[in-house]
Amino acid sequence: MPGATALRSRIEEVFAADGVLSRAAPYTPRQGQLDMATAIGETITTGGVLVVEAGTGVGKTFAYLVPALLSGERVLLSTATKTLQDQLFGRDLPGLLQALGLPLRTALLKGRASYLCLHRMERARWDVDLGDRAALLALASVEQWSRTTHSGDLAELPDLDERSPLIPLVTSTRDNCLGAQCPQFRNCHVNLARREALAADVVVVNHHLVFADLAVRESGVAELLPTVRIAIFDEAHQLNEIGVQFLGLQLGTGQLLDFARDTLAAGLQQARGLVDWQHVVARLEHATRELRLLAGQRGANTARINWTGAAPDGLPEAEWRDALQSVCDSLRHAAEALAMVSELSPDFVRLHERALVWMERSQGFLAAGDAGAVRWLDVGGAQLRLMASPLDIADAVQARLLGTGEAAAAKSWVFTSATLGDDAQLRWFTESCGLVGARTLRVDSPFDYATQAALYVPDDIARPADPGHSAQVAAFAAQAVQRLRGRTMVLTTTLRALRTIGDALKSHFEASGGIEVLVQGQWPKRRLMARFRQGNADGQPGCVLVASASFWEGVDIPGDALQLVIIDKLPFPPPNDPLVEARAQRAESQGKKPFMDYFVPEAAVALKQGAGRLIRRESDRGVLVVCDTRLTKMGYGRRLRAALPPMKLLTTQAEFQQSLDALRGPDEEALPTRPSTTAALWP
Incomplete structure (x- = not known):
């Protein structure tokens, strides 16, 4: 890595009026952008944590990319959404690397739900209703694409609605992934993406993946973080709310019904007649739906119901505990059935593990809650989620993300967004994220x-x-x-x-x-x-x-x-x-x-x-x-x-x-005014 003076000089050259950026494309130098890039360069040189609020129009993406790329260090970039992730990886990074003339290897890493699972795709025809022509056509389109894609990233299919019920059938989750026992393990798109990330100089991830992997210590970001010295979090204002989703516990009726569906499909395909799979699954589905119906007695179809006592507010304690115990018992029954056939297929081994996880989690919600966490029910449509989470991510950031020791102290962390608080110290962000002692910088928007x-x-x-x-x-x-x-x-x-x-x-x-x-x-x-x-x-x-x-x-x-x-x-x-x-x-x-x-x-x-x-x-x-x-x-x-x-x-x-x-334009006129369907406010 170049020294502090050398890195600062190179940063200034890139952002100069006649520098690399201006020669590559139309570019207007902005003092705020240079100030931000310089501060990030100093943090990269010395290590530590920098929090930057950069107003709209500052050009914060290039302000953090330029010093990070010029440092010659391995870099992790995280942003808030998959859309921004694709934009950073597909547009911003390639253009800047070309302008800087840097032969760095980049990689894109998303969560499991973004990648095609070849094994589950092969099984999907068992799950897709043969009478649903639209579902079959969508599956056929995915199968055709699967033969040509290198990445397996579903973002390559613009016609596949992100709300499509087909997506859960052709992707895996941490719960249903078979791991090394999967017959498609060698060709797994998730594993390929992880291998490419571990070999790259610059890796682009998203906040959801960071906290999902940190929460369960799964390979991916948790494996990648120790190997990088520079980590930059863009759109960092979302970190706290995203983090608490993954650092607590949740048990959802959708997850249980997915498990029931997977159990029935595997049982009928690979162990028909050895277990009464219809009965095992029907028992779990009945208990799950009874739990959802009980929560619906509150009269809320979309609501968060507080849960400070033995039962959620407004629900009878005895009935709630009986319904949750019934879910627990049906999961135990499913686990026993799956254990009987676990030697027949790795599908049954993984399903057995899932049954034990959900059983343990339902038992956890039967016990008293932790003093440092908050519990609630999330009720939405036909779905119900039992939630328990910390109030913020401060402890997790300090213990699991930043770490301790000399190696951790030498790392450079940058957190940036257009909105991180309404005070000079940016306390709204730093306190909830455990970064109270961090250096802070506010860069105003250049707009008039x-x-x-x-x-x-x-x-x-x-x-x-x-x-x-x-x-x-x-x-x-x-x-x-x-x-x-x-x-x-x-x-x-x-x-x-x-x-x-x-x-x-x-x-x-x-x-x-x-x-x-x-x-x-x-x-x-x-x-x-x-x-x-x-x-x-x-x-x-x-x-x-x-x-x-x-x-x-x-x-x-x-x-x-x-x-x-x-x-x-x-x-x-x-x-x-x-x-x-x-x-x-x-x-x-x-x-x-x-x-x-x-x-x-x-x-x-x-x-x-x-x-x-x-x-x-x-x-x-x-x-x-x-x-x-x-x-x-x-x-x-x-x-x-x-x-x-x-x-x-x-x-x-x-x-x-x-x-x-x-x-309005000079040749435009307002549309003719017509009586409003509600009380008019203008004469």
């Missing part, structure tokens, strides 16, 4: 927000607690969308608001045909984004997209396709969520004020993420609307506004309308 963007808070919309709030947001959005001819994203904080606003806008625009209303869930996310980016090009009507959850971040729509972002209300964490409630109680026990020290920082980070969808390039212009008067009328609203980029504040409805008119 005062010129490019404006903020408007309507003062005539009901308070969020009012039952009519979502309807009024929908009416407001309808009028704004008509004036702007689409180009609008409505971000909601709840799925209920998503449905209410989406339905109202569809009803409003279905007759006119001038606007296409897109609602999260109607299509796969990739298809929704493709249509929204198209906008009114090629004779298409303009678009408004109503979305929640994952659309608050990681959505990049530069240019005129998106010029208005409407947020229905301030994104405070739901106070009745078990994890949120436990964290608030912990803050109070530490002498803090839960609202100001927990809820407000959480809302500030989420609000900043949502607002970040608006301005993505130096030429972008737009308006952010927050339909929540608490942002301007409550004392904590000043803190939330300070977390937002320094946009111009619009104070009247007339100013807002003028801003929309200014965003």
Whole structure:
């Protein structure tokens, strides 16, 4: 590795006005990008932990890639989603390596569910309903592709819906993988990806895989981490929430029913007549469904139910324990049946191991919970998950990720994102991730927000607690969308608001045909984004997209396709969520004020993420609307506004309308106004 001075000099040369980047492609030097790259270079040289908040437009990807690649050290790059992972591996890394002239070997490593399992594909025809022509055609397409793919990465199949029920049938999990006993072990795509990762100079992974492997000490990232000296986590603001999913325990009815299906398929194929497989599986399926039905007595089809006592809130203790014990007993019965035939096939050996794991886990949920964890039921549709997790990942990061000793101290760790807190020390991130002593750096966005963007808070919309709030947001959005001819994203904080606003806008625009209303869930996310980016090009009507959850971040729509972002209300964490409630109680026990020290920082980070969808390039212009008067009328609203980029504040409805008119092209006119299906807010 070059010395500190030499590395800094090379970094400065790359980012210079006449440097490598400017010669490879159109490039504008940014001081913030150079500052970030220099700080990362220093951390690479000295070792330690650096936390960097880099505003939108800084160019943080190249800011961390350049010093990492120039160091000559082995590098692990982790990002939040598989989509960003593919972008980093397929676009950013190859282009930069070519520009730098570095012959480094790169590898992409994802979780098992991203790769085709050849063994399970061969068995899939036993599981696919022969009467379902669509499923058979999809399986045939996968089989044809399997003969030509090198990686086995299902991302190579753009026509395969990520929600397809076929995917679990042709991929493996840690639970059903046969390992070295698999007849396809030599050709396994997961093992091939891991071997390539261990041989590469730069490996691109994702946060889910990092924590999944660390939690169970499975080969993959856990095997890779000791061999790298530089680890960089992009989109690091998601680390805590992703990590707690894997560092606790969970038992899901979907997992149990998958196990039952796999047991029946293997039993009928390879040991028919030796065991009454129908009875074994029927007993487990009945116990599993009874447990789900019991949880449904709470009346919630989609909810998190707190679980602080012997049984979840609102459920009779005796009935709950009996139902959970019945699941445990049916798993024990299945384990005994599988043990009888385990010598016939490695499938039965693995199924037996799975039965024991689920039995042990169900017994664990029958016992009292750990003092340092929180338990809850996650109820969604036909599925039920029993959850137990730590409140944050601080201890796990220190013990399992960073490690101790001289070797650990010599490593370099970089955590970066556009949003890591609303204070100079970035405590929102560093405290939950166990990085309190880390060096921190904040790099502001180079965008001229005062010129490019404006903020408007309507003062005539009901308070969020009012039952009519979502309807009024929908009416407001309808009028704004008509004036702007689409180009609008409505971000909601709840799925209920998503449905209410989406339905109202569809009803409003279905007759006119001038606007296409897109609602999260109607299509796969990739298809929704493709249509929204198209906008009114090629004779298409303009678009408004109503979305929640994952659309608050990681959505990049530069240019005129998106010029208005409407947020229905301030994104405070739901106070009745078990994890949120436990964290608030912990803050109070530490002498803090839960609202100001927990809820407000959480809302500030989420609000900043949502607002970040608006301005993505130096030429972008737009308006952010927050339909929540608490942002301007409550004392904590000043803190939330300070977390937002320094946009111009619009104070009247007339100013807002003028801003929309200014965003339209010179030859465009607003769509004709028609009566709204909800109470109109504009004259």
